Structures are given as structure tokens and as C-alpha cells.
Amino acid sequence: MSGATLEAYLASFARGEDIARDVATVVQRLVMAALEVRKLVNQGALGPAFNAARGSSNTDGDFQKEMDVLCDDLFLSCLQGAPVACYASEELENPVLLDPNARLAVAIDPLDGSSNIDNNVSIGTIFSVLPAAKGPDVDPSQSFLQPGNRQLAAGFFLYGPQTALVLSLGKGTEIFIFSSRLGCFVEAYKSISIPERTSEFAINMANYRHWEEAIRLYVDDCLAGSEGPREREFNMRWIASLVADAYRILVRGGIFLYPADGRKGYSQGRLRLVYEANPIAFIIENAGGSATTCVTRILDLIPENLHQRVPLAFGSRREVARVARYHVDPNMIGERAPLFGKRGLFRA
Numbered sequence: 001m002s003g004a005t006l007e008a009y010l011a012s013f014a015r016g017e018d019i020a021r022d023v024a025t026v027v028q029r030l031v032m033a034a035l036e037v038r039k040l041v042n043q044g045a046l047g048p049a050f051n052a053a054r055g056s057s058n059t060d061g062d063f064q065k066e067m068d069v070l071c072d073d074l075f076l077s078c079l080q081g082a083p084v085a086c087y088a089s090e091e092l093e094n095p096v097l098l099d100p101n102a103r104l105a106v107a108i109d110p111l112d113g114s115s116n117i118d119n120n121v122s123i124g125t126i127f128s129v130l131p132a133a134k135g136p137d138v139d140p141s142q143s144f145l146q147p148g149n150r151q152l153a154a155g156f157f158l159y160g161p162q163t164a165l166v167l168s169l170g171k172g173t174e175i176f177i178f179s180s181r182l183g184c185f186v187e188a189y190k191s192i193s194i195p196e197r198t199s200e201f202a203i204n205m206a207n208y209r210h211w212e213e214a215i216r217l218y219v220d221d222c223l224a225g226s227e228g229p230r231e232r233e234f235n236m237r238w239i240a241s242l243v244a245d246a247y248r249i250l251v252r253g254g255i256f257l258y259p260a261d262g263r264k265g266y267s268q269g270r271l272r273l274v275y276e277a278n279p280i281a282f283i284i285e286n287a288g289g290s291a292t293t294c295v296t297r298i299l300d301l302i303p304e305n306l307h308q309r310v311p312l313a314f315g316s317r318r319e320v321a322r323v324a325r326y327h328v329d330p331n332m333i334g335e336r337a338p339l340f341g342k343r344g345l346f347r348a
Ligand SMILES: O=P(O)(O)OC[C@H]1O[C@](O)(COP(=O)(O)O)[C@@H](O)[C@@H]1O
Pocket: 062, 090, 109, 111, 112, 113, 114, 115, 204, 240, 241, 242, 243, 270
């Protein structure tokens, strides 16, 4: 545990190159908006926009809530005048051009876990900071079609029992908690490290019958507990807020999976690469964990479009690697070998 304020932490980071100063400024601006969102979330059903449907859909077909759009407006306006060339959001079809001379691009999920707004369950904001694409007549979308390994910073705010900021500037992942007494974020976990082994998984089990065989077999083995090949008991958690599941995994380990499945529109899972999977993968890798499509590394993917979905597995390193082996390694099948060909695991 450590007690540095976020301000002091950013000031020390910003002593480096100019670009580091810009990144620090962007994080400070995002904090200003997040504290406004926190106020809205804290009001719950007493607030103006609480859980109101907007009657519109975002580009992914999700129904937008008033809060999704309100939060998007707050983050976009806090970045006006910041060193940001362009802004992309889950709630906007196309990126918004801000300052063409600026060096950074920001992609954001303004409100993650929005199905939980009315449940008084933790929700959050996820952000990714990239170098802006440069060149004459460059299309702002180009900034967001870079692989996640080019991110300069990534983080998320969690509006829960504690308001937290999980932040990685590329060397480690820190967790700051908002202190109401001091009126600022204070470092609570310095260079957090995810245990490489775990006995806890997070997945929406309701989709079991829609998953491909490799995922079903992996989960079957966890469920078999001490009587199965894992020879130990497993526990399950599913909050349905990516940010809250990620926070738990950072603090105590675990694995999160949102795989591809057979439902219409879910052939690439549910989560979006540019403003959900990439920033979460950056944070998780910087905390010693890993993040994959269930097979390959998320941060090496080159996005084809701003809103593309991607299957996602992340968390404790050994467990994430194990999920990949169910897709590619026939030795994982063990006594199920006769079923293997029939189930078509190799097709995955
Ligand atoms: O309802 P499901 O299918 O279990 O999906 C839950 C997932 O969807 C999300 O809510 C998607 O994010 P948004 O709320 O930003 O659309 C994740 O936070 C969460 O992990």
C-alpha cells in the first residue's frame, strides 16, 4: 500500500518527454468528468437521468440509456482543449475531430455495465490513449485502427462502493481510490500483480449451450472440481460489468471469459476491441496477467473497424494459457478422446 496522490503520481510521470505531459493532462481531464459521472451514479433513482431509455441504439445495436449518452457528452466535453486530436466512443458512430495538431487519440466506453445502472451494482468508464495518426488529410479513424500494443495509457474508473481509478501508463498498473476526505484520488495498490494461478472463473453461464466445444470443455473441467482433471474446487463470479470483474481479478486473481458463441451477432463475442478489450488487456498485462481472444494475444490484433467485437479471455496467466490449450492441444482432451472427433474441438 502507498499513499501518493494521483496528482503527484502524474506529475512525476510528466517529468519525462512532452508526450508524457500530454498523457498526464488527458488523465487529469478524464478524472474531472469521471467525478461528475460519480455524482450522477451516486444519486441513483433520485438523479435526473436514472436508467431512462433513450429510444436509440448505438452502432452495435445496443439500446442506449440516457446515462450512456450523458456520460459520453461529459467525457467529450472534458477533452475540449486537451492535447487530443480525436475522440472515439462506444456511443458515437464515428470519431470526433478535436485538435488536429494534438498528439493523442482517446477511445472510450463512457459507461460500462450499463445494464447494471438500476441495480446499484458497480459500473464504470474504460479509456484507451493512443498516439494520434499523423499525415496530411489523415482520417481520424486511422488513430483507432492501431494494435493495442501501441497504447500509451489505459485505465478505467469504477463507480462502486469505492470510486476507483485503475491506471497503466505502460509500466505497471496502479489502483487509486477516491478519498472523500481529501477530495482526490490516492494510490491504494502500487504496481499490482495478478497471481498467475487461480481457482475462480467469470463467465455468463447462461450462454453455455451456445459456446464452442473448447470453452464448454474448459468450463466442464472447472465445474467437475476435485472430482475432475483439475483436482480442486472452483468458484464462479459474474457481475456483468466488465470493469467490476476486471477489478476483482486485479485484486485477487481469476479468469474472465466472454467467448464467441452461436447466437446471432455473437460470432465475435460481445465486447468491443478498441475501447473495451484493448485497454483492459493493457492494464492486465501490465499487472502480470494475460489477455487473449481465447487463443491469441489481444494487444497484437489490428482492428478492422472502430466498433468491432472480439472474444475475450483475461486474468491469471496460467489459466488464460490453459483456455488456449483447449483450442489447440489434443492432450487437453484426456479420457474424452472418443468424443473429441465428434465434438469437433479442432474446428475451433
Ligand atoms: O449481459 P451479458 O451478455 O452477460 O454481458 C455483460 C457484459 O456486457 C457489458 O455490459 C458490455 O458493456 P456496455 O455496458 O458498455 O455495453 C460488459 O460490461 C459486461 O461484461
